[in-house]
Structures are given as structure tokens and as C-alpha cells.
Amino acid sequence: MKHLLPLIALLILTLTFSCTGLKEGEVENHWPHAGITYEIFIQSFYDSNGDSIGDINGVIKKLDHVKELGANAIWFMPIMPSPSYHKYDVTDYKDIHPDYGTMEDFKKLLAEAHKKDIKVVIDMIINHTSSKHPWFLEAKKGRDNPYRDYYVWAQKDTIADYINKKTITIDSDNIRQWHDPGIGEDYYYGFFIGDMPDLNFDNPRVREEIYEIGRFWLEEVGVDGFRLDAAKHIFPDDRPEDNHAFWREFREKMVEIKPDVYLVGEVYDKKDIVAPYLPGLPALFNFDFHYNLIESYEKEDGMLLVKKQKEVLDFYLDITKDFIDATFSSNHDQPRLLNSLDENPKKLKQAINILMTMPGAPYLYYGEEIGMLGKKPDEQIREPFLWDMKANDKGRAAWIEPIYSIDETVTPLAIQKSMSTSYFNHYKEIIKLRNSNRALALGNLELFEGELAKPLMAFFRNHQDQEVMVVHNLSDVQQSLKISEEYTKIIYSYGMSDLENGQVILPGYSSIVIERE
Template identity: 30%
Template structure:
């Protein structure tokens, strides 16, 4: 979750589906995450809000796409539409369904061999929570230690990030927010009981109804850099995660590093997490700049501590949609897809990314409505109307008439794209299948390959005795380049993506690429 006024980020790709050479489907543990803003995904009961049963009804679609795991934004009850800043961490938002609905979804995912990750942000609560109501002005409250106070009388709850003490919701209503006291013994035990419940709700040790891991939103060692909650890696996060792994050693913990322009290595080395988000790499992909791609791919993918991973993505719920950034250019969208899935790490796809959905942060002032354009209803139908459309943001509030990215018959919908073999949706399906066909892509190491063209980016993914070389034209003009590929010297070169079959002489690979094209070859 990011509260922001604005966040700015400094033809046609001709690969028909028939040009992909598909080996037999490979079994293995390759993971592709589908990141869902669940209020906007699919409405199962006609109240305009996406819900848990809606996700469960669309699992066939997710498996058709090829994803293997789901990451949802928070499910717990909150006064805010995005469910960050909780009222009650232990209660499923009633708009999403019941606890039974949630458990049914988890069991069905596991039955299908899929995983579920839960987004958690227990650092903040609102004035609507039981903690606040009981402890405000009452130092003797049993919840007094759950909240960070700026005074001894419990009359001044501490501010949150950016020194905010309140936030206006998209509905125009303002609520007060405060910071949880993560260093109190009661708070630490509460978090352990909370997280451990979601790991194994029925406590039978089998985990068929439990999450496969957590996304830790806005994780920091020194919360909000205020000095009031320092050294949280040592005092809070590591002890908590150690206890959780004692329950289920297989869980994966991914941290959203608060510093978006850092690599997150401190989280991997000192914070006890398994994964961080490849934020700098995401920005580089979005900008189509070779220098940034080289610098950030090397640091993001080639400098990881053993056993640690980066989540590679191009968009999420906190940034403008990639399609808006590239002005709907289909060729650039397909290059972004290929880089998202082929470079390395654990790829994550934000719901609707596979359709090229658009949306850019609004400028309504200090309100959480600014991010709604990036979180609009999944476009199931060409008309924009039909069963399951989750238009919750068009029902109420001062901004309900401001969101119009879902234009009918604009080519951006699952209904339209399914039947178009050149669509972005079908490209994502093909690229995911292609990814799963080659272990050098799913599990191989990453290394940038040097070439002599500033508009061409090249790299190799290598696993044991096999490799895949990938070359990308980042420009809107045809480009020629010579790639330094010493690994390919004397090896057999096979087609992976594209039609050209280059020859390698003394470790040099000459290539010619049309505008915004990606090509790749196997090396054995």
C-alpha cells in the first residue's frame, strides 16, 4: 500500500502463436503469481463488489492463463475500500464473504495444486478498531499496549507514514489512523496468534486450509523512520517469522520494501524474508532503457543471497497501469510481458495486465481515491456489462463518475481478446507455456550479455548444461546487433522465440530485429 499524491516514472511484435516451438509441458515447482485486487475482480452475488466466491468461480480462467498462485490484497475488515488500515485483522470483510467462503477458496486452490498468499499490514489501525475505542484516554485498557501513543494519557495516538493522522476515503469520509506498538509483548503475541491462525486455521498440521505465505506490506526495520519503533527486524520480524516457520517450514515470506528505489538486500540478509519485490527492475522495464535494464537486472537477479528470490513484475496496485505508460502500444506490451516472464525471479502478473487494462493515478488531493484508476473492474465483456462486473467505485462517493477506462468494444476485454490470436491475452498464455517448457528459464541463473547496440538488450538464462539467450529490440526501429555469446561457441543453437536462426562465430552472434521485437534461442 502506498499513499501518494502522484508517482511518476521518469511496430507490431510479429510473433504468431505458430512460431513458438512448444516442447512437452514440464512438471515442476515453477511459480507464477497472479496479483488480485479482489474488490474489482469478479462479483458472485450482484452487489458490485468482487468477492472470494468470485475468485473461486474464476479459477478455471486463471489455470487457462497458466498462473499457479494467487496474491490478494488484504481481506480483513477495514473502513477503506483497499482494506489496508484495519478495523479487525481477524475478520474477513463481509463484502468479500464469510470465513467459510475463504476456506472454500483456499481448499479449492490447493486441490488444484495452486498456492495462496495473504497480504498483511498490521502496523496500523483506524479509530474504528476495538483497540482505539477502548484505549483512547484509558491507559488501563487491556488494549493500551497495542497502540503507540505520544503521551501518557492515551489522548494522542501516534501518526503513521508521512506523519498522517487521518485519511479521507474515496467515499469522502475521513477517518483517523494510528500506528500499532509492534514492540509491546501483547502486540507481538497478538501478531503471532493472528499469522499462525491463517497458516493453519483448524490446527491439524495439514495446511490444506492455510495460506502458503504472506506479503508484508510496507515492511521496515525503523518504522516510518521516526525512531519510535527501531530495530524491528531483530525485535519483531525475525522472532515472528521464526515462530511461523516452526508451524510450517514451507511458507514463503515476501516483503514490500518501503524504499522503492532500494534493492531490498537488507530485508533478505537481515529481515528474515524469502523474497522482495524487484521494484527497480520494474521501473527499468517500464522505461525501455537498456542502461537501466542492465544495471538493475544485474543487481536484482545476480546478487541475491543463496536461497532468496526477487518477485519480478511490471505493474501492481500502487502504480499506473503499464498499458497507460506505453499508451496501449501492443508491441511494447508484449515486450513487457516477455521480460516479466523470462528474465528470472518469481514473476507476478497484476489482474488485467494480461488484457492491457489501463489506468493512471488521479489527482483528487489527499484521498485514497487517487489509486482507483489502477484498481478498476476486470474487463470480462466487450460491452463492459455482464454478470460479475465489479463496479463498486461507480456506485457512491464524490468521484464515482470519474473512472471511465472500461470503454465498450475497445479491444480490451477477455471476451474480445480470447478470439484474437494476436491479442495480448493469447500472447501471455503462449509466453507462460513457453516459460514452463524450459528449465533454463524457470530455474536458470541470469547474466547480461554485452552487445554493440544501445537499443538492444540481451541476456542469458543458464541451468546446468542448457541455456536460453534472449535479445530484445527496445526501439521503434529495426536494429542490428552483435551479441557477445561465448557460452554458445561450438554449441547447438535452436529456435525458442522468433524465426531467425543466427550463426555463432567465435562467440559472436549477429542478430537483426524488427521494432519492439524479442527473440530467443536455446543453446545446448
């Protein structure tokens, strides 16, 4: 009987989806406003040539994985030449890092992705360059060099009180911001580290260089948009209005080149700091969502996330009616989701249920769909994807020795595909539900206002004439909830949750979605 349990679970899941009346393949692409984007670190994804480093041709080989998962777009972490493994310090803004392949390889990837209706967004790092960028190498030659003013400089005696002082921010714990290039009394400004000198956006020539780089990638290469790194730090924190104005100008320039360009910004802060960027960056990552999701589990407080998300959405609506809330449960800077959830498989599966039943345009970090593990330092959060058991995995990258995501701790994708209860099949099915249900993808968010046990998360998603109710139990203790008798049609059930005589029964870490008839 034991070996039949996975088949029984799959049958239950199949029957659950049949309740929606959907036919196989009947899904919609809601990108960018509510579609799903898959984040890839190419270095760790798939190695097609055996040099231990993931590459562009490897991504081409695995585009069907992205499609099968149900994602509508890919965000690539930096792909441009750089001296570092992470490549957030660019030395050439108009080329591909040779470890990853060539520009022709990338154009082929774009063509193949577009054939599969998958959009492509690339990381654009313009707050700073590498200290090895030709602009900075020229700038260091002297005050009269034409590239000197591409960066921010100050004489040592004028910044003596600031050299070793910095308020630690949510996105950087670097203490030193002013750096000695070893050429005399002038120091240069680098918010993150000395290897990443900040560009001087008060210089019109710098802004024009950046707009030309944007034109190149949109027009000559053909990407669909940009993820804008460190968007809050174009100007120092005490000049937020200048930051906002720059991004409005940047958006205008990019829209002139590509009217439907997609721009998503990394403004790593709370909602009141993030919101004013919306007129320039119509999509912004919702860091609050990530942290509130984890906190909800830690406190077993189901409504914490929903209430705070409602506040965020309402706050944004006061700024602009046209915004994209880029939600995520993890990314390349945070510990892997499974680690943040005490390595509890039920929590991980339910967390993706929550992400996919809440409003927004969700981002998925590569490897989360197979339960990869990882903690700081960042390299260990970006370990190679496990496609198959190591002995059979010819495409597994080996640029780093993994500590967390190894065969002994993570079941590779090839095996998970044949397991009906695997992380991968769970991700695939809940994503399919979202892509098949307009209320879940596009609907507004309304809170459940009735009496509710603390671990329960309950809310409504309404779109046109469709209304659904979503309930999640964030504890390991069974909970129940009396709901309106109008909600009778179960369209999704996870963890043996059920509806009996107007009473929702939710075992530990279970979820249910019910449609109003």
C-alpha cells in the first residue's frame, strides 16, 4: 500500500484541478503585471561544454524546464564581462562574459526563448562599474582626464571625518565608502566596496552613456527589459528626489526605444521609501513580502502578511494606479527559502501556495522548485542546480564546491519529476492553478474580517464576476473556519484540507482555495 500513496496523492490533485473545469493546457500568460519570472544565475544553471561553469547554451538546453514549470519570463543575473564570480562589477557594458559564451549565443537564446513565449530580462548594473572598467582606469590618470568626472571624487582632507564612517544600511554593511586609488590625495566614492566605484550621475555625459547602453540591449540585442540593480543608490541617500527624477528620465528614454520595455527596480527598503520610485520604475521588488512571509511562520500569525501586503498595495495606489508588485519568497541575496523555514517540507510547499495565491507578479529563484538549500555567504546561496544524480549529471556546474545543495540533501530534478509529491510537481501544479485562474492572477485583495484563529491566513481574490476565498493554516495544529455558504466549489486543496457543511477543515500547513458559486 505504501508505494501507492504517491499515486493516490496525484489522483487527488488531478481531481482537485478537474473541479475548475479547465482543460489541459488552458493557461494564460499574465506577464508582466501578474506573470511569473524565473531568476537564473547562469554560472550555476547548466554547463553545456564541460568547463564546470554554467553557460548560455546550457540555458538554451533547459528552456523547456522553465516552460514546464510555468514561468513566463527569465531574469538573468549579470551576464556582462566582470572580474568577479557574481559579475556585479562590469568592465564592458556591451558584451557577454566569455565564461558564459558569445553575443551570438545570447541572441540565439533570446530567439529560442521568444519562440516559447518566454520574455528575457537582464541585470543592468549602472550605480557603479568595476574598478577595472576602462572608464575608471582612465579616470585614475589625473584630474584633467576626460573620464575623471565619470566618477565621484573628493580630496582626502575634505572627507577626513567621513572616510571610516557610514550608517549601515539594509542592503550594505560596508563601513568604508571613500577609497584611496593610490594616486595622491583624491579619494573616490564607492557605496558598496572599493572595487565598485560609483558613477557620477550629475554628469550629463554619464547619463547619456547609460541611455546608449540601454538602447544597445533593447534595440540591437533584443532583450525585453532590465532589472535595475541598487536603484536607490544612483545618488546618495540624502538626495532621494534626485534618484526619483533620474529614474523617471531613464524610463522616458527607454520607452522611446521600446514602448513596452519592462523595468523592475531593486530598492531595498520599506514601502514608504520604495513607493516614490514607482513613476520611474513601474515594477519594484517587494522586500516586505519576503520578510513578512518568514515572520508569519516564525510567529504563526496568519494575517500578519496579508494585512501588511494590503497596506503596501493601498500605499502604492496612492502614488500611481499603474504599478507592478514584484513579489518573491527568496532570491540570490537571502538564505534559501527552505533554510528560512526550518527545512520543513510542508512549510516550503505552503509558502509557494501563499506566493501564488497572493496578488503581484511573483519571482522564483532557480532551485527553489527542487528544495535547494543555502545560507550566507552569498556564494553558498548560489550553488549549482541539481539536474540528476551527480554520477549522471553531465550538466551540473562545478565552479564551487557545494556545501548545502548536494545529492545527500537535495533530490535532483530528474528524480523529482517521477515523484508525484515532490517539490517540483507541487510548484508546477500551484503555478498552473494561478495561470489558469484570473481571480488568483489578477484579482484584488480583500481581507477576511470574521473571527479567525491566529495561525490562519484568510483572504479573498476577486476579479470581475469571479470571487475566490483562500485559506492557509500556518501551524502544525489542525484549525477550522466557518465561511459563507456561498463558497462551495473547491478549486485547490493541499494537505488534506476540506470543506464540510460550510466549515473549512485545515490540517497543519494545509491550504484551500474555494470559489463562490
